[in-house]
Amino acid sequence: MDKFEELFKVYNCNLNDETVKKEVDAIISKHLDENNNKEVYKQCLSLIDLTSLNGNDTEAGIVAMTEKVNDFRKQFSTLPNVAAICVYPAMVPHVKENLTEDVRIAAVAGGFPASQTFIEVKVAEAAMTALEGADEIDAVISVGKFLEGKYDEVYEEISEIKASCRGAQLKVILETGDLKTAANIKKAALIAMAAGADFIKTSTGKTTVSATLEATYVMCQAIKEWNDKNNAKVGYKAAGGIATTDDAVKYYTLVKEILGKEWLNNSLFRFGASRLTNSLLSSIEGKEINYF
Structure with a gap:
């Protein structure tokens, strides 16, 4: 039997999309209210990868964002800072040069966002990005190869990128909106973890369908x-379209109920976001905040 078919058999990938949706709805209906409070909002704030991944990003703009992170505790002395700053590879040196807070540096690499380039380019970009100072690398699987059933190639690419990360953590982006089904998402999650992913992440935020609660359910069950x-803890990152406090609390609720309290920290749980940060701050402070 093919090693990946054996892997999928061991972890049961025969998932039904409607059943997944019903189970998500049940968890949210039962547990959302207990998590809808300021202490959870604060915890969600500490899980954020503050992200800027725009084609028109400038050095000055990224430095300004970094300075906002540096000054955050001066403005909000009782609140936790974000977990990381996430940028394109070329912006990593500017974050590293200016960052003074104990916040990690994350960067996308490996042909982000489409992953439609040569494996040699993906490996080189990940290695260079880590060398420039990134603590974490976010890289996308080859979705096209996955959909063609070329699981061995997907696995080998992730393994090679992981080896090139020079000690930086690897977050593997599954691009769940393009995978379409719960079964595919489960299989992609398993391949990523088998290949050495430190985190599995929903989306790039560059596709029509990004993070969903259903994809989160499947990924957390796989983890x-x-x-x-x-006996190997893998982190989970929700990214793509998560903008409101209500959104964040729903994702938090699923992680808490499926993975447990051990995952409710920024070593194992992240939000990739930009707008979410101000939304959480506004909910915590009880007034509109546009700090970031």
Whole structure:
């Protein structure tokens, strides 16, 4: 039997999309209210990868964002800072040069966002990005190869990128909106974890469908099963279209109920966001805040 078919059999990838949706709705209906409070908002704030991934990003703009992070505790002395700043590879040196807070530097690499380039380019970009000072690398799987069933190639690419990260953590972006089904999302999550992913992440935020609660449910279940069988904790990152406090609390609720309180920290749980930060700050402070 093919090693990937064996992997999928061990972890049960025969998932039904309607069943997943019903289970998500049940969890949210039962547990959302208990998490809808300022302490959870504060915790969600500490999980954010403050992100700027625009074609018109400038050095000055990224430095200004970094300075906002540096000054955050002066403005909000009782609140936790964000977990990381996430930028394009060429912007990593500017963040590193200016960052003074204990906040990690994350960067997309490996042909982000489409991953439609040569593996040699992906590996080189990840290596260069880590060398420039990134603590974390966010890289996308080859979705086209996955959909063609070329699982071995997807696995090998992730493994090679992981090896090139020079000690930086690797967040593997599944691009769940393009995978379409719960079964595909589960399979992609398993391949990524088997290949050495430190985190699995929903989306680039550059596709029509980005993060969803259903994809999160499937990914968190995959992480739970992986940890149960291998005693290896893999992180989860929600990214793409998560903009409101209500959104954040729903994702938080799923992670809490499926993976447990051990995952409710920025070592194992992240939000990739820009607008979400101000939304959480506004909910915490009880007035509109546009700090970032």
